[in-house]
Every structure is written in C-alpha cells, then in structure tokens.
Amino acid sequence: MAKLSTTYLGLELANPLVASASPLTRKVDHAKKLVDAGIGAIVVYSLFEEQLRHESQEMDHFLSRGSGANPEAMDYFPNLGEYNLGTEKYIDHLHALRSAIKVPLIGSLNGYTRGGWTEWARRIEETGVDALELNVYHMPTESELAGAQVEELVVDLVSDVCSRVTIPVSVKLSPFYSSLPNMVRRLSIAGAKGVVLFNRFLQPDLDPDNLAVNPGATLSTSEDLRLPLRWTAILSGKHPVQIALSGGIHSGNDLLKALMAGAQVGQVASALIQDGAGKVPQILSQLGLWMKEHEYDSVDQLRGSMSQRHVVDPRAFERAQYMRALSSLDDRFL
Numbered sequence: 457m458a459k460l461s462t463t464y465l466g467l468e469l470a471n472p473l474v475a476s477a478s479p480l481t482r483k484v485d486h487a488k489k490l491v492d493a494g495i496g497a498i499v500v501y502s503l504f505e506e507q508l509r510h511e512s513q514e515m516d517h518f519l520s521r522g523s524g525a526n527p528e529a530m531d532y533f534p535n536l537g538e539y540n541l542g543t544e545k546y547i548d549h550l551h552a553l554r555s556a557i558k559v560p561l562i563g564s565l566n567g568y569t570r571g572g573w574t575e576w577a578r579r580i581e582e583t584g585v586d587a588l589e590l591n592v593y594h595m596p597t598e599s600e601l602a603g604a605q606v607e608e609l610v611v612d613l614v615s616d617v618c619s620r621v622t623i624p625v626s627v628k629l630s631p632f633y634s635s636l637p638n639m640v641r642r643l644s645i646a647g648a649k650g651v652v653l654f655n656r657f658l659q660p661d662l663d664p665d666n667l668a669v670n671p672g673a674t675l676s677t678s679e680d681l682r683l684p685l686r687w688t689a690i691l692s693g694k695h696p697v698q699i700a701l702s703g704g705i706h707s708g709n710d711l712l713k714a715l716m717a718g719a720q721v722g723q724v725a726s727a728l729i730q731d732g733a734g735k736v737p738q739i740l741s742q743l744g745l746w747m748k749e750h751e752y753d754s755v756d757q758l759r760g761s762m763s764q765r766h767v768v769d770p771r772a773f774e775r776a777q778y779m780r781a782l783s784s785l786d787d788r789f790l
Contacts, residue, residue, distance in 0.1 A: 458747035459754035460740065462496075464698060464721045465587045465624040465649050467560040469496035471740055472755055473711060476652075476702050476723035477502050477564040477591065484549075484556050490728070491559050493736035496721065498559060499589050502566035503546045503576065543576070550583035562626075565617075566591040573613060574620045581621045588621060590614060591628040593655060603634050611642050618647030626650030626700065631683055641695050650698040652723060653684040653691075675726035680704035685717050692718020692763035708742020715755055718763035 460471035474497045481487045481500045490498060553561055563580040565573055565588065577588055590613070596606050610627075618625050625647065631654045633639045640651055661670045681704030688701050701714040702723035714722040727735045743755075752758045 458744050458752055459756075460744060462720065462755050464497065464560070464700065465562075465626060467497065467586050467624075469560060469721065470494070471496040472715060472719075472721040473705075473736060473739060474562075474700065474721045474723045475499060475728060476725040477566075477589065478725040478729060480725070480728055481553070482549075484552050486733075487553055488556055489733040490736065491557050493733040494740055495559065495733075495736050497562060497586075498553075498557065499562040499564055499723065500550060500553060500585070502564040502591055503543060503580070504566045547579055547583060550580060550585060554584040560586040562587045562589050564589045564591055566593055574616050577617045577621050581623050585623065587624045587626065587649075588617070589626045589628055589652065590617060591652075591655060592630070594630075607633060607639055607642070610639075611646050614643055614648055615646035624649040626652055626698075628652035628655045628702070630655050631687065636687060637691060637694065640691055640697060644695045644697045648697055650700060650720070651691075652700040652702050653687050654703055656680070656703050675730055676704050676706075677726075678704055678706045678710050681710055681713065685713055688714065688719050689717040689763045692760050693765050705739070708739045708744075708746060711739055711743050712746055712758075713762075715759050716762040718760040720759070 462469050462472045464472070464474070471494065473495060475481065475487075475490050475495050477499045479501060480490065481498060487498055487500075550561075550563060561584075563583070563585040565576060565580070567573060573590075580588060592610050592613070594606060594610070596603075614625065614627055627643050627648045627650070629636075629639070629651055643651060656676060658671060658673050661672065662668075663670055681701075684701045684703050688699050691699060698720040699718060700721045700723050701717070701719035702725075705711050705714060705722045705724045706727040711722045711724075724735075724739070727739070747753075747755075747758065
C-alpha cells in the first residue's frame with residue numbers, strides 16, 4: 457500500500473489532506489468527525505482582526521466612561537477578570553480542541569495590520585496548538601497606498617509575529633502581488649515556514665432590484681485549482697518555505713495534482729462543507745489507488761514531479777503557454 461504520511465511545517469501528518477479554516481471547526485464534535493474520517497491536520501476557524509479591534513474599543517469605552525468619577529463608584533465597571541470577551545471564547549475553544557484532537561492543530565489569525573496580532577499569536581501558542589496560520593486578507597482601496605507599502609506591511613507583520621512565537625508560522629496569501637516569487641522570498645527571510653496558496657477573497661455581488669450589495673460566500677470547484685496549481689509549480693523548491701495548496705481540491709485527482717506541482721499538503725474546505733466529513737476517506741482512497749496503479753510508494757516520491765523545475769517544458773507555466781492556449785480556441789472557428 458502506498459505511504460501517505462508526510463510532514464508539514466515540521467509536523468508529522470498521517471496524510472497530506474488538511475482541513476482549512478472554516479466554520480466546520482467551530483464545534484469540537486464537528487472537528488472530531490474530521491479526525492475520525494482521517495484528516496491529516498486541522499486549521500481552526502480564524503480569529504479576525506476586526507474582533508480584536510472592536511473589543512479593544514469596547515474595553516476602552518468601559519474604562520474611560522467613569523474616569524472622572526469618585527473611586528467609591530468604580531464598582532459599576534464590569535469585572536475584568538470575569539468579562540467574557542468573544543476572543544476569550546476562541547482561546548477556550550482552542551484549549552477544548554487541543555484536549556479532544558490528536559492530529560496537528562493549527563490556529564488562525566485573519567487580518568492585515570500589526571495591532572494586537574503579536575499578543576494574540578502568543579496567547580494562541582499557549583493553548584498548545586502546533587502551528588499558526590496568518591491569513592493576510594487586505595483589500596487596499598486607498599489610492600495613496602503604493603503596492604510596495606502593502607507588501608512591506610505584510611512582511612513586517614509576519615516578521616513581528618515570527619519573532620514572538622516559537623511554533624512554526626505559515627502565511628495565507630492572495631495571488632495579487634506584483635511579484636509573488638519575491639514576496640514569498642521575503643516572507644521566508646522574515647521567518648515564515650510555509651505559505652498557503654491562495655486565500656479565496658469573497659467577491660460581493662450586486663442586487664439591482666433592491667440596490668443592495670450581497671456579500672454571500674460561494675464554494676470552490678475543481679476549476680478553481682488552476683491558479684494555485686500554476687503558482688505552486690512555479691514556486692516549488694525555490695525557497696525554504698513549504699507550500700500548502702488551497703482552493704479547488706474536491707477529489708483525489710485534485711490532491712494528486714497539488715502534490716505533483718510541489719505542494720507539501722492540500723487544504724480543503726468547500727468539499728467538506730458541501731459533502732461532509734465522508735469526503736475525506738474518499739479523496740484519500742482515490743489518491744492511494746492512483747499511486748498504487750502507477751507504482752508510487754509514497755507522496756514524497758511523487759511530490760514536485762510536475763513542478764516547473766521538473767517538467768520537460770518549463771515555459772508551459774509562463775507566458776509561452778498563453779499563445780498556445782489562444783491557438784486552441786482559434787481552431788474552433790477555422
């Protein structure tokens with residue numbers, strides 16, 4: 457039987473299929489179902505920067521509300537030792553997950569500025585999680601903010617967090633940087649042990665009849681695999697960071713492609729949300745069957761076999777492929 461075990465961020469995994477951050481891990485029982493189904497590791501749903509900022513503002517309001525009051529009247533403030541912050545619930549949830557789950561557990565922070573990230577990164581580490589994923593979700597809408605400034609902000613944030621924690625840190629990126637290879641190189645120098653390709657930004661839709669903006673989420677399909685697959689193949693082996701491919705994995709064949717492109721692991725969410733935990737053994741079984749039929753002994757053996765460094769025509773991942781693709785469309789009209 458083919459060996460599916462692997463490592464990611466220095467952690468031992470039974471297989472290369474990782475549950476990415478999603479609502480599926482908001483309940484311990486749901487996470488346990490994923491583990492029972494055979495998932496290799498779990499990224500817990502994210503703690504959002506907006507939560508940290510909102511609760512900080514609320515606390516400042518309570519502390520300043522009676523700053524000029526008589527000290528004898530100060531007992532109307534909330535008891536800070538008992539004050540149940542939403543972010544505190546996240547920490548409690550991580551403790552509960554850590555106690556119930558034996559597979560590698562990865563905490564997640566979602567945001568784009570330093571703020572309280574370093575403090576919360578430390579607190580997340582203290583729960584016993586094995587690693588931390590920084591989900592950098594930044595939509596720069598200010599015309600005065602240059603691309604280089606955006607990149608510097610991200611690199612500084614990652615460097616700051618990596619210097620404050622001892623667990624490995626990975627960074628979930630968007631595909632929209634002007635030079636993704638340079639960005640990954642800088643993140644590696646800043647201390648990141650891995651990158652996740654890519655963050656699926658939620659795209660709002662418009663409702664013309666009600667003049668409303670609808671931010672509803674959409675699930676991925678296997679067609680969404682192509683973009684992270686291409687960049688995984690290009691970046692594989694160029695920097696010390698390991699790559700987790702995220703977005704579009706719905707079958708064993710999809711996971712196989714991710715590994716052959718050079719990904720260390722494949723992250724999955726939409727397929728699990730759509731089909732449940734039973735999708736895990738299905739994907740792993742399909743992967744194992746293909747490996748057996750093609751006489752691969754382990755995922756390490758096949759990993760990167762179709763990265764840009766190893767394919768016959770490395771230009772296939774670059775601009776040269778553009779004209780060939782257009783030519784295939786032209787043939788339909790000749």
